[in-house]
Amino acid sequence: MFALSAGLAVATFVKAFGVGFLARPRSQAAELARESPAPAVAGMALAAAACVFLAVNPGLVLRLLPGAHAAGGAPTPSLAGLTGSISPLLILLALAAAAALVLAALSGPRRVRRAARPWDCGAGPMSSRMEYTATSFAEPLQRVFDHTLAPEGGVAVARAKESAYLVERIEFRARVPDRVERALYTPVLRAAHALGERARALAGGSVHRYLAYGFYALTGVLIVLAVLT
Amino acid sequence: MSGTLLQLLVVVAGAPLLSGLMRQVRARLEGRAGAGVLQPWRDLRKLLRKEPITPHGTGWVFRSAPAVLAATALVVAAVVPLVTTASPLDGVADLFAVAALLALGSVALALAGLDTGTAFGGMGASREMVVLALVEPTILLSVFALSIPAGSTNLAAIVTSGVDLVSPVSLLVAAALAVVVLAETGRVPVDNPSTHLELTMIHEAMVLEYSGPDLALIEWAEAVRLAVLLGLVGSLFAPAGIAGAGAGVLALGVAVAAFALKTALLGALLAAGEVFMAKLRLFRIPELLAGSFLMALLAVAASYFLT
Numbered sequence: 044m045f046a047l048s049a050g051l052a053v054a055t056f057v058k059a060f061g062v063g064f065l066a067r068p069r070s071q072a073a074e075l076a077r078e079s080p081a082p083a084v085a086g087m088a089l090a091a092a093a094c095v096f097l098a099v100n101p102g103l104v105l106r107l108l109p110g111a112h113a114a115g116g117a118p119t120p121s122l123a124g125l126t127g128s129i130s131p132l133l134i135l136l137a138l139a140a141a142a143a144l145v146l147a148a149l150s151g152p153r154r155v156r157r158a159a160r161p162w163d164c165g166a167g168p169m170s171s172r173m174e175y176t177a178t179s180f181a182e183p184l185q186r187v188f189d190h191t192l193a194p195e196g197g198v199a200v201a202r203a204k205e206s207a208y209l210v211e212r213i214e215f216r217a218r219v220p221d222r223v224e225r226a227l228y229t230p231v232l233r234a235a236h237a238l239g240e241r242a243r244a245l246a247g248g249s250v251h252r253y254l255a256y257g258f259y260a261l262t263g264v265l266i267v268l269a270v271l272t
Numbered sequence: 273m274s275g276t277l278l279q280l281l282v283v284v285a286g287a288p289l290l291s292g293l294m295r296q297v298r299a300r301l302e303g304r305a306g307a308g309v310l311q312p313w314r315d316l317r318k319l320l321r322k323e324p325i326t327p328h329g330t331g332w333v334f335r336s337a338p339a340v341l342a343a344t345a346l347v348v349a350a351v352v353p354l355v356t357t358a359s360p361l362d363g364v365a366d367l368f369a370v371a372a373l374l375a376l377g378s379v380a381l382a383l384a385g386l387d388t389g390t391a392f393g394g395m396g397a398s399r400e401m402v403v404l405a406l407v408e409p410t411i412l413l414s415v416f417a418l419s420i421p422a423g424s425t426n427l428a429a430i431v432t433s434g435v436d437l438v439s440p441v442s443l444l445v446a447a448a449l450a451v452v453v454l455a456e457t458g459r460v461p462v463d464n465p466s467t468h469l470e471l472t473m474i475h476e477a478m479v480l481e482y483s484g485p486d487l488a489l490i491e492w493a494e495a496v497r498l499a500v501l502l503g504l505v506g507s508l509f510a511p512a513g514i515a516g517a518g519a520g521v522l523a524l525g526v527a528v529a530a531f532a533l534k535t536a537l538l539g540a541l542l543a544a545g546e547v548f549m550a551k552l553r554l555f556r557i558p559e560l561l562a563g564s565f566l567m568a569l570l571a572v573a574a575s576y577f578l579t
Contacts, residue, residue, distance in 0.1 A: 050408030054401040057379055061386030061397060067329055133364040134347065134373070141343035141350075149320075149485055161327035161390045161481055164470075175386070175394025183402040187558045 051184075058180050067171040099132040178217065185219065194219045275356030275515055275524055282528055283349040283503075286535075287495035288312035290502070293536055294543035301547045312495065319488035327481045329389050337384035338482065338489040344377040345496040354503040354535075355527045357428040358517035366425040367415040370504075371408070374456060374497065378404050381490070385478035392470050396477025399554065403462060403474065406561040407455045413568035414445045414452065418508065420575040427504075431511050440578065444571035446509055451564035453505060455557075457498040460546040462557055472551065499535060502542070506534035 068074035078084065097104060163169045185194055196217035203209035246253075292309040299306030326335070351365045351373075365373070382400050385393035419425040421441065422433040436442055455462045458475040467473055470480070479490050507514060513530025515523045552560060 046409035046412040049412065050405035053375060053379060053408065054405040057382050057386070057397065057401050061383050065331070065333060065383060065387040065389070067389040129366055129369045130364045133361075134369060137347045137350070137361060137364065138343050138373075141346035142339050145339055145342040145346065145489065149489065156324045156326045159325045159327055161329070161388055162392070163390070169390060171389070173391045174389055175391065175398060180386075180394060180398045180401075183398055183554070184405060186555060187402065187406070 054181075054184060058177055062175070062177045062180055066174055069171045099135055101131060191222075192219050193222055273358075273360055275519060275527075276350055276359045276361070278524055278528065279355035279359075279531075280346070280350055282355060282531065283496055283499055284346075286532065287499035288316060288492060290499045290535060290539050291495045294539045297540045297543040298547055301544060312491070316488045316492055319483075319491070320485050322484035324484040324486055327388055327390075330384075330387050330481070333380075334384045334387040334481070337380040337387075338486045338493070340380040341377040342489050342493040342496075344373045344380075345493040345500070348373050349496055349500050351427065352500055352504050353427050353431045353507055353514055354500070354531050355524065356515045356517075356519065357432055358515070358519070359428065362426055362428045367419065367427055367430070368412070368425055370427070371411045371415065375404060375408060377493065377497070378456075381475075381478050384482075385480075388481045390481065392473070392477045392480050396474060396480070399474040400478055403455050403557065403561070406558055406565070407452055410448055410452050410561065410565045410568045413565070413572055414448050417441055417445050417568060417571035417575050420572070431507050431514060432516070434511060437509060441571050441575045442509065444567045444574065446505070448564045448568040448571065449505055449508075451560060453501045454542075455561060457494070457501060459498075459542060460549050461552050461560060464551045467551075474554075498539075502538045503531060503535045506531070506538055510534060 068076070161169065185192055194217065196215070199214040199216075200210055201212040201214070203211045289309055289312070292307075292312045295311065296306040296309055347361070347365070348370055351359055351361045351370055353359065353362070378400060382397035382404075385397035385400075387393070415425060418430055421436070422430040424430065424433075454460070458465055463474040463476075464472065465475070467476060470477060473480075475494075479487065482490055513527050513534075515527040519527070
């Protein structure tokens, strides 16, 4: 389960960051968007830096957890039961060194970068409407887990009166309902609601009736107490 | 240390030769003359001389992805025991970290594909992420199954303790890992590396916008990943010849020759298999990967009950 969710988490991250931040602007408002003022960015940067720091120094947190043993302040925590060690900090350093090595190997007499139109199959400039959206990005995964997610949707084609070959309008609808919510919560909520509707008949608005309820409840409690003691 | 440097050097220089060999084997089996084993290096030289092109609307993600991919490939090549088990990075990164580094490279490319803002970039990224999301569980489970008999997830420990080849655990893991290697490197039943039709592409669609030195870096890194993964399979299931700590010059030479032989053999087998196989439909791939996941799961169960 953990293994499966690890893969899906990666896909989710790519979708969230890639579609949210790397796509072309889809509206005029998005196109004219400007960066927030420096203090707002700095706050986010601080939070991000804290996350990165903890990610490369998991020993600091692991020491607080019972069961995990960080090896005496060393930056290399190891798993209990299975031995094995990972050091995110040193991996990060190795990655940085490797990247520097690669860039150094490539930095010769360089020609300048040229900006060009992306490949559009020769069909003219691409608009943001041709780009992948979050829904289309997740569609293959949704199709893979078709039985689990049970997505709903369909295509409705309105044809022209003159000929069935001329299409006037195509409507596409797709929705992924939450099956847990539908199967577990909805029946319970509906039952509670129905019970409440039934109980409404008990409260007719008459003070005498409410006093009678109180009297019967009190008598009932007294009888129960008398039987028990 | 010197053993690891030698290993890096062999992989860096030899990985394009491996893909050249695989193309040559394929060409000969299909009745063509083939371009020769050195052709990938000639292609890389040609690409390195061209000018780099930045498509409109791309940013730092697109620019840095080739370097990230190449860096992860280099680190993985230094960690995995191909020539020597005495890597100084061995205690730093275990098999889980290797899987994560490979995934990091794929994620960098997928984000670059989305950064181009083209339909093909998004399509490639989406498909690559589907394959990655389904491959990742298999990798983690195979790692787990392999590390239970050895008692460690560190690669040097697994390789030196030796994997018993005729046990059901290692047979299941070998089958699962073979599918993983095919999916991770985008070989034929999952993806066709030599396709020119954008609609069928997975990996090639993501890197469609790259050209010149950037493309050279990506192609080289992909060759390194293929060589390392094939070498890893070779080292896990046929650890003969790998030099230990403090090995002499002769032992290192034997190790390099053994590594080259094992990897070339596996690569030739893979290429020969590709000739007789067609690419699977995209939505049949999950079935293949689910099968490999099941085998990995059975391997984990078997390693608990049969040892």
